[in-house]
Amino acid sequence: MELTFLGTSAGTPTKARNVTGLALQHGKPKHWYLIDCGEGTQQQLLRTRYSVMQLQAIFITHVHGDHTFGLPGLLTSASMNGRSEPLFLIAPRPVRTFVEAALGNTDSSLSFELKFIDSEAEDFAWEDNAFKVTATALSHRVSCRAFSFEETNLERQLRQDKLLADGIEAGPAWGKLQQGVDVVLENGTLLRSDDYTTITRSPRKLVIGGDNDKPELLEEACKDAQVLIHEATYTQEIADRVGPWPQHSSAANVARFAESMQVPNLVLTHFSSRYQFNPNAYPHIGEVESEARGIYRGNLYLARDFETYRLDKGANLVNVTSP
Template identity: 50%
Template sequence: MELLFLGTSSGTPTRQRNMSAVALRMRGARPWVLVDCAEGTQHRLLRAPLSLVHLQAVFITHLHGDHCYGLPGLLASAGMLNRTEPLVLVGPAPLRPMLECIMESTQLRLPYPVSYLLPEELPDAAVLPEFRVSAAPLSHRLPSYAYGFTEARVERKLDLERLKADGVPASPLWGELQQGRDVALADGRRLAAEDYLLPGRRPRTVVIAGDNDTPELLAAQAHGADVLVHEATYTQEILDKVGPGPQHSSALKVARFAAQAAVGNLVLTHFSPRYQEGDGPLSVSAIEAEARTAYDGPLFLARDLDQYVLDRQGGLERGIS
């Protein structure tokens, strides 16, 4: 699985950071999904190995502008690329009337069908073939959600010992069994694929949260997740000065929760523009240092165009796309 960050700032962009957007796909696959779509996301996509033609779904965590103002333009650009495949949009209820109003006002006509889903309709609604998707409500000034993406299928190895014991000769039928398809042998026997497949590994889960001042609301969804992506807008010292009004989290609050929830890898993002690169109390390094006091697992602070690869054993590595 791959994560590609297209924006990691909160509220407004900086010279180094655009606002919130992150892409997810199976490693090396063409289809991908987008979580949040701030203004400027399209510019980041110009430097990413992703095509709007292969975008399967967009998940909006909440309707603050730094998470969704780029969506109308992205939909229009997909149409100008002659996209014809359907696109699924998942987000809070006002997302649909907001987009329909913009489309009507600007006479935007899309050459592909768009369908809308509410977060509450997950996981019952089958949105993606590669993932089972769940949603969890969070605590913010507007309705905000976290989306969990769990592999729908995992590869399974053939039970070679049983095949040999049952006298099933090696042939292309073995490949059919490994793909989960039942087969018929020349001698008339029918073999159920499930009988000849070893148990698969644990499906991997990535949780990407919207703005949220109460990480504990993710206790059920994120417990044991391989990756949690969560905002760390402030350090605790600045959060105490700002007060509860903005309803954001500090790095300390998120890190404490991640440790309690046995999260495999923690990726922090959505940093206040006041935090710059370098050292000092108003640096991204200060956010990292604070998080490390409470979480001793693999910790990452996302940067724009960072690409992360989650391997089959749950290890997360960062590279540059």
């Protein structure tokens, strides 16, 4: 399972960092998922191995432009490239209005079906053959959600001893049972996959936050998560100077929550455009990092554009960015 950060700047882009976009790919299908789509996301994707042709679903945390303005271009480019597969757009309802107005006023149409799903519906949940996705309401200037991606359909190991003991010889039935499919034999016997297979590990779960000044709202979602990806727009000092109105988190704020929950991996992103990664620049992103590291004892990363992280089946998160 891999994550590639397409943009890590809050509000406005910088020369080195685009506005928010995150690609998530499960190891199993070729499909991948996009979480948020700031302007320029399609251009960032051209520098990765991800193609809009294989994109399965787009999740939008909230309506703000630095999370949504890339949608019309990404969708029409997929169309110009001849995409025919339906695409899910899982977002607050005004995002649908925005996209429809963008297409409708620019002589644009899509070659594929855009399946809009309201991410803010009370009973929201979405799943495909790789993930079950749920949403958690956050605290921001506008309605905003975190999305929790939890693996489904984990790989099964056949209980060969039990199969042979029950007189079921190796054959096509074994393959189906291993895929989680129940089988009815010619003699009418029902074999349940759950009875003849075992799942040897826990599902991986990632919680991907939107903009939010109350990380503690993610307590329930983070209980069984191995990774929390959360905004840390600035240090506490800057947060205090800016005041509460933008409703963003400081690094300290998020670190305190992640430490209290013992989330094993924390990735911070969505840094104010004032921060730079250039070692001689001020203010330097190192200030955000030190603040978080002083509080959170787990595996901490500060995301940069085009960095790729791999979450292995043992739930270790490693930066695997190719140089």
